[in-house]
Structures are given as C-alpha cells and as structure tokens.
Amino acid sequence: MxxxxxxxxxxxxxxxxxxxxxxxxxxxxxxxxRPEVVFGSVGAQVGQIAPDFTLDDTLxxxxxxxxxxxxxxxxxxxxxxxxxxxxxxxxHMRQHIVPDFPTVRFFLVDYVSGSVPLSRSNQVASGYxxxxxxxxxxxxxxxxxxxxxxxxxVIDAGGRIVRMNEDYLDGNKLRATLEALP
Amino acid sequence: MVALRFSLRAILLAGIACGSSFxxxxxxxxxxxxxxxxxxxxxxxxxxxxxxxxxxxxxYNGFWNSQGDxxxxxxxxxLNQYRINLGYAHRFASRWQGSVILPYVWNNxxxxxxxxxxxxxxxxxxxLWYETFDKITCVxxxxxxxxxxxxxxLGGSLTVPTGISRFDNVANSFDITGRGFYRLDANLLVEKxxxxxxxxxxxxxxxxxERNVNRDYGNYVEPTRRQLGDRMLATLSGxxxxxxxxxxxxxxxxxxxxxxxDDGRIDGRPDPSTRMEKNSLAGTVAWSTMDRDWIFxxxxxxxxxxNDWGENFPVTNVLSFEVSHVLR
Numbered sequence: 001m002x003x004x005x006x007x008x009x010x011x012x013x014x015x016x017x018x019x020x021x022x023x024x025x026x027x028x029x030x031x032x033x034r035p036e037v038v039f040g041s042v043g044a045q046v047g048q049i050a051p052d053f054t055l056d057d058t059l060x061x062x063x064x065x066x067x068x069x070x071x072x073x074x075x076x077x078x079x080x081x082x083x084x085x086x087x088x089x090x091x092h093m094r095q096h097i098v099p100d101f102p103t104v105r106f107f108l109v110d111y112v113s114g115s116v117p118l119s120r121s122n123q124v125a126s127g128y129x130x131x132x133x134x135x136x137x138x139x140x141x142x143x144x145x146x147x148x149x150x151x152x153x154v155i156d157a158g159g160r161i162v163r164m165n166e167d168y169l170d171g172n173k174l175r176a177t178l179e180a181l182p
Numbered sequence: 183m184v185a186l187r188f189s190l191r192a193i194l195l196a197g198i199a200c201g202s203s204f205x206x207x208x209x210x211x212x213x214x215x216x217x218x219x220x221x222x223x224x225x226x227x228x229x230x231x232x233x234x235x236x237x238x239x240x241x242y243n244g245f246w247n248s249q250g251d252x253x254x255x256x257x258x259x260x261l262n263q264y265r266i267n268l269g270y271a272h273r274f275a276s277r278w279q280g281s282v283i284l285p286y287v288w289n290n291x292x293x294x295x296x297x298x299x300x301x302x303x304x305x306x307x308x309x310l311w312y313e314t315f316d317k318i319t320c321v322x323x324x325x326x327x328x329x330x331x332x333x334x335x336l337g338g339s340l341t342v343p344t345g346i347s348r349f350d351n352v353a354n355s356f357d358i359t360g361r362g363f364y365r366l367d368a369n370l371l372v373e374k375x376x377x378x379x380x381x382x383x384x385x386x387x388x389x390x391x392e393r394n395v396n397r398d399y400g401n402y403v404e405p406t407r408r409q410l411g412d413r414m415l416a417t418l419s420g421x422x423x424x425x426x427x428x429x430x431x432x433x434x435x436x437x438x439x440x441x442x443x444d445d446g447r448i449d450g451r452p453d454p455s456t457r458m459e460k461n462s463l464a465g466t467v468a469w470s471t472m473d474r475d476w477i478f479x480x481x482x483x484x485x486x487x488x489n490d491w492g493e494n495f496p497v498t499n500v501l502s503f504e505v506s507h508v509l510r
Contacts, residue, residue: 025343028362028395029394030405030407034404082253084245084246092454122257122294126253148401170448171455
C-alpha cells in the first residue's frame, strides 16, 4: 500500500513537471487562438499574401509561385514526407480532389529529401510521378510557410492564402475552399 | 527417483507458476503516429502486487499505405523509438486487480536529414481486471471436463493522454510521444495452461473520446471536434514451458496480433485518413525463478514488410526486455 501511494505520488509529480504539454491534452481547448493578421501583409497565415518562391521540381524544372498563379485559379501546396499519412492524403487528393478542379495547380512539396535526385527516387518509389513535386533544398522554405507533415496551403489567384494552411485531414475543407474560389 | 521428485515438485509449483504475471504481447507505437502506448499488466492469482519494468526498442522499416501496399522508408532514414514502461499492479480483492503503466519515450529519428531527438511521457494506461475464477485453472492432465476450464479475465482500461501529441506545442511529427485522446477499452482475456502447453486469447475493443482541437503540429487552427476511430485488438498466442533442473521455468511463446482502427471523425464527419490496420508476429522467451517471484522476458515483435499485412501504418520491429517482481 505504501508503495502504491509512493508510485501515485511519483506519477503525479512527473505529470506536473511536464504540465504545459500534458494539460493541453488532458483538458483540450476549443478556443480559436489563431493569430490576427494584417490583411495584405506577407506571411503564412490565412488572409496574408503567400511568400513568393521559385523551386525546382524533381526533373529540375523551376516553378515560380507568381508565374503559376498567372495561369490558374489557385495553387495548392501539400507538404509531403513520404509517410503513411502523407500517402493517404496525397492519394485521396489525387483521386477525389484533383480531377474536379482542372484549373487549380496542385504541387507536392517534398520538404524532407533535401536534394532533387533523392526526392525523385522517393517520388518514383512512392508512385507519385503524376504529381509535380517541388524540392526545397533547405528548411527555410518550410519555415516561411510554417508547414509540417500534411500541411495544405491554398493560394488564390491574387496570391492570398485562403481558408487553409493546415493539415489535409479528410480533404473536405480543401474541397470546400476550392469550391468557394471566385 | 529424480524424475519422480522432479514431477512432484513441478506439480506443487504448477499452481504458482500458472499465470506468472503476463503482459499482452501486443505492443505498438509509431512515433510519427503518436506511439507511446503500452500493454496491459496482469498478475497471477493469489499474489498481492506486481512491479514491472520493461524497455522497448522499436525500429521502423517502411509502412503500409492506405491500399495495404508495403512501401520502404526513404533512403538514408533511420527511425527509432525507445520506451521505458513502469508498471504496477495491485490486488484489491480476491477477484479484482488494477494496474497502472506509465511509459517514458525517446524518439530518435533521422529522416533523410531531418533529425529529431525528443523525449517525454507517453500515454498512461489504467487497467481494472475481474477474474471470473476462484481456483487456479492450470492442469497437468485433463481427467475431466472441468479441467478444460480456462482462466477468464474481464477488464476495462482507460488510456490517459499524458504523452506529447500532435495537438501540443510540437515542431513536427517526430516530436510526439502520445496520441492526444482519452480511450476506454473493454477487454477479454482467456488463458489456459495444460502443462507444458499454454494458450492465450486477448480481445479488446476501444473507443476514443471526442475532443476539441485548436492546434495541430504547433500551429493554431480553426477549432474542430475530433475523434479517432474505434479500436480493435485481437491477440492469440501459444507457448511451451520447460521446467529446468532447478525448477526455474523457461517458456517460449509465439503470438499473432491484429490491430485496427476505424475511420476517425472530424466535426461528426468520417475521416478515413486515420483508419489503420496492423498484423504482427511476436516471439517471447520468459525465464521464471522457481518460486515465480521474478520473471524475465525478452520479446521480438515483427511486422511483416509485405503487402496486405497492414494498412496506413508504419512497419516496425520491437525488441522488448521486461522484468517483473511478484509480491505474494
């Protein structure tokens, strides 16, 4: 009994030691804490102007955001690391989203491979040669977009991030966002 | 004479040996998907308490995609998760026992140059078990129908999200040590030993509780209500026990486990992206001292890197070492 009490005390102490992160999951909040943004400013938040970029794809073809937006209703960036969830998302997007929005440009962003040859190898091995895969060679691009595995960014023709820079989840929000485009 | 003495002692000790504290052979994690889960801990009949310490070393070896096809990890990736699990089981009454398992998790990942070394608590599991039997059910020979009666345990588990999940302030998916959801499980464990053979069936059905989400991988997002899909686990194992000259025992066990989770839900809509399935094989060698007060185990759990052995989940091998001390 004495041991049990000591064990429980130890557990409680350990929990309290990591209080911040533990409490987030023990008592989750539904409060909207997204930062307010100045519309028209450049940044990664919804409502801001997406940072322009030029990146090579896996065939060394350069793509510039502003140029792509000139010929499309929107650009969708999906941040991919060739993992199970990424595969589920990308496959869902390929089957259920891309065919319905022919005037939208879809890109996978391989933010982990770090080099074009390795990214091409992963693209082929994973079966995504039908997608254009952009290859940032440093993590500054991913940081600028505050992105991580599964982040999906929708940029409208005006260069503005609309409705989402967040996880793909079930793809419903992406569909709704694209359907609401002018 | 020696043989006779051996078998008499063996019979006398059978009651003690039977049900030497066991943990579920199923142990699964996956740092990129949460991980940090631990198995249940059950103590033998007539014992007062069990202390358990186990160390898991999990190595990642590709994944199954949503179609069940095996895919290797990218070149130059080396993904590992290490866990130390502290467990304590206590008997409250002749038929009731409860336990707590607290994992501490280290993630050590190099994913094509993306290096992550993080550590923290995993998700804590609280278990309550009811034993439907009063007498030890292990037998040496089947002389009547009653000898075939198995030991049946009915249990409930609560998983408490004490780990670091994707909904916490994490930089990336490699930082997480837990799944972020409370879960309630109903468990059925059936075990039968007819020396030297034993068999075990564990069935578990779990329901995650819905929760608010306003942050994902460190970024605040539009608030939603999320829930992971119902979880089903089935483990079937068979073992053989050698009684050593010293009357210590050596038990070899082979197990097959099937684990799956249904579609999750986002604001009430189905979310197929969290659906998963995993089949795995495990081999365990357990050495128990003569009085069965100390049990040492080594387990290798292997997920087969082939198509249709899983879905939407990492393929991993887990090497575990475990020490249990039974207080009578």
